[in-house]
Amino acid sequence: MSGARLSTLALSDFRSHARARLELGRGTVAIWGANGAGKTNLLEAVSFLSPGRGLRGATAAEVARRGGSGGWRIAALFQTPEAVREVETGALPGEPRSVRLDGKAAIQTDLAHLVPVLWVVPAMDRLWTEGAEGRRRFLDRAAMSLIPDHAEAALAYDKALRERNRLLREGARDPHWYAALEARMASAGARLAENRATTLTALAAAQDRAETGFPAADLAIVYPEGAAPDTEAALAAALEGGRRADMAAGRTLTGPHRADLEAVWAAKGVPARDCSTGEQKALLLSLVLANARALAARGRPPLLLLDEVAAHLDAHRRAALYAELDALGLQAFLTGTEPGLFAGLGASVQCWEATEAGGVTTLAETAAP
């Protein structure tokens, strides 16, 4: 396997983990235990090895252990073909999250270049039925995994958008100020749109190539207002032309921040939002696996975090998932309430049992089921 492999993970005062240290091999990691034992917290810690707020969308203050010092720390070692890379992230009480790469201060977006992290969590079960924001975030996370610079474009666009929205709400009329912000938005927004389109193409190709027990989805980016400008010049013109309407609304009504991801179960021609709950979950998992496949084909296999996924799949799909993880040879972290759920993962699986007492999680390595 090429790419970066997580070999050591150490947590201090992160959620329910006062102190934990895991030495990881090449295979899949399975964590089992009762509800509330701290399994998802461990996956969340791994998700903090990528830019952003992790798989629960939490702030630095929210992940600090209750009853702890108020600060927290995650340290990880990655084995890459060239070298061992050290990642450290954490926060002092009341301070924002900081990142160190190989002992030197770094910024969060640097993490996107090291290893992509993908996840499926129960909160995403409603991805296809709830608002567009979740699907847009899902799409951007896929784009960021394939195109690490996407994070920077997204941040630049978001910053200029928030500035412009503030001007709109305050009723500012300085045309030069709008023009300056719209130029930034157009430049970053065109990159966003291009990266998203590239991502959709890559996901479609990865689905086409795969022999998998999971359903394929036809994907499209859609906008509430129909077509949307996606070149820099067209976006700049649309923003300038929309100032009056935007001012009346108090926010920017056109641009890539309005995009939505539409998925249709290809074999049945049924939109994802109209599929059954189980089918929706299968589609989601299928897309994340396609994303992982596309990354593995580029020599950057991701860390894959699957929270409570195994329990919700029928035996046929669970076997298909495990076969796929094995074929991709990537590092996956799975959680479940019973060790028996992981029986099909083969001998290389590493198992930990999570137990909780007094709000603190203990992890104990157990034999493979």
Place this chain on the structure above:
Amino acid sequence: MAAAPADIDALIALMARLPGLGPRSARRAVLHLVKRRSTLLLPLAEAMQDVARTARDCVLCGNLGTEDLCAICTDDRRRTGQICVVEDVEDLWAMERSGAFRGRYHVLGGTLSALRQIGPDELRLPLLESRLGPEGVTEVILALGATVDGQTTAHYIADRLSGRGVSVTTLAQGVPVGGELDYLDEGTIGAALRARRAV
């Protein structure tokens, strides 16, 4: 453990507000000073008092000096028709250290930000416009950071000055002098490639 006397604690608290110092390094610095009262602390206190009494912002460019007009603004040889716009005084000093620029400056005192409530008037931009004619300005050089705010501000100034009969330029972005490509991030290499020129 007994804490430091109140006066020294107050000094530590003040020092900790300086950029680059935290509570721990402020404590070390103050302890260092207090141990060397006659050789370091008193001369430092006197120097700080002198600066506090004499330092003022140049009413024209915003540079720091000891008169209403700074040494650069009173030097006629620097009336070259070029004004270099920088975000802060430290950027002006960096440009001066290079010795590469012989014109005058205009210090904005920040960058445009609606979210931080910093508008054109807070940035001394009307003053910049008022300098163009009287100082015979032909070129405004924007030397602002390559951040979203810096670039927005640069675009804003260029837009606002268009049609005023001055050319507006910005610093190039690309390979640093003595730098190796291998150490550059993708964005910088991309910018350098776009700004390539014939040799």
